[in-house]
Amino acid sequence: MKLIIAIVHDDDSNKLVEKLTEANFGITKLASTGGFLKSGNTTLLVGTKEEKIDEVISIIKNVCKTRKEITTTSPMIGDNANFIPIPIEVVVGGATIFVVDIERFEKA
Amino acid sequence: MKLIIAIVHDDDSNKLVEKLTEANFGITKLASTGGFLKSGNTTLLVGTKEEKIDEVISIIKNVCKTRKEITTTSPMIGDNANFIPIPIEVVVGGATIFVVDIERFEKA
Amino acid sequence: MKLIIAIVHDDDSNKLVEKLTEANFGITKLASTGGFLKSGNTTLLVGTKEEKIDEVISIIKNVCKTRKEITTTSPMIGDNANFIPIPIEVVVGGATIFVVDIERFEKA
Ligand code: NI
Numbered sequence A, B, C: 001m002k003l004i005i006a007i008v009h010d011d012d013s014n015k016l017v018e019k020l021t022e023a024n025f026g027i028t029k030l031a032s033t034g035g036f037l038k039s040g041n042t043t044l045l046v047g048t049k050e051e052k053i054d055e056v057i058s059i060i061k062n063v064c065k066t067r068k069e070i071t072t073t074s075p076m077i078g079d080n081a082n083f084i085p086i087p088i089e090v091v092v093g094g095a096t097i098f099v100v101d102i103e104r105f106e107k108a
C-alpha cells in the first residue's frame, strides 16, 4: 500500500478529483492555504496499491500538466479610455507528487 | 516513531479527538473538504511510538466503526399532505487508517 | 527525497513560511483546526533533498522555539474597579516535526 500526496492548483482540483473518482480511486481533499505561495493549492491524499501508482500519477500529470495560456491584460482603474489589451502568456497548472510507503493500512 | 493518518467522518471526529486526548495522544486535525466525496471528512495526524499503534488504531476503530442507523425519509417540499415517513437504514461512520514510518522526529 | 511535516503554532507560521521561502524551499500550508488543542496550529509540508533536512529543521526550530512571554491578566467583566493587572508568564511557540521518506517524487 502506498499513499500519494499530490499538491495541485485549485483550478485543476475539481477535474482531478472527478477523473480519479471515475477511475475508482478514493481521494481525500485537504484545504491548503496560500501563505506566500502565488495562488491557492489543494492537497490530495490517494491511498492505493503499489501496482496502481503509475495510473494515479499519469492521471494527475494529464489533468495538472503545466501549460501556457493566453490572457489579456486588464486596464488599470480610471485608465480605460486609451487601453489596448495586450495578450500575455501565463503558465498555469503544475503538480508536486510525493509517494510514501504505508506500513499498515486499516479500514474501520 | 510512526505517524498515523486517519481519515474519519466529521460526525465522529470530535468524539475521536476526545478519546485520543484522554489517552494522552497528541493530535493534529486537518480540515478536509468534500470534493466529490459524499460527506465531510476530517483527517487526523497522530504521532506515536511503534508500541502504541495498536492502541490508537483500536480507539479509532471503536469510535468510527461503520454502523447502520435508522433514519426516516423527509417529505419533498410541497408534498407534505399525504407524506408517510418510511424508516430507512443508512450506513454511517467508517475510517481509513494509514501508518507511515517516521525517519526522524523533532520537537522545538 | 524527504517530506518534512511540521506542525507549528499559527502565530509563528507566517514568519516560518517567509524564512523557508527566502531559503528557497517549496512549502504547502495546510489549515489545521483546533479540536481539543489549546490554540490554532498550522501544518506545513516541505519536500526536500536529504542533505537539506538539517537546514529546514534548523529554520523551523529557530522561528518556532518554545519561549516564555510575559502577559498581564485581564480583569473579569464587571470587576474592573479594583483590578490590579498581574504579569504572568505564558509558554508560546513550539513545533512538532516529522521526517518521512519519499519513495518517488514527480513534478507535472
Ligand atoms: Ni504551480
Ligand code: NI
Pocket (backbone or CB within 6 Å): B009, B092, B093, B094, B095
Ligand atoms: Ni465513510
Ligand code: NI
Pocket (backbone or CB within 6 Å): C009, C092, C093, C094, C095
Ligand atoms: Ni504548542
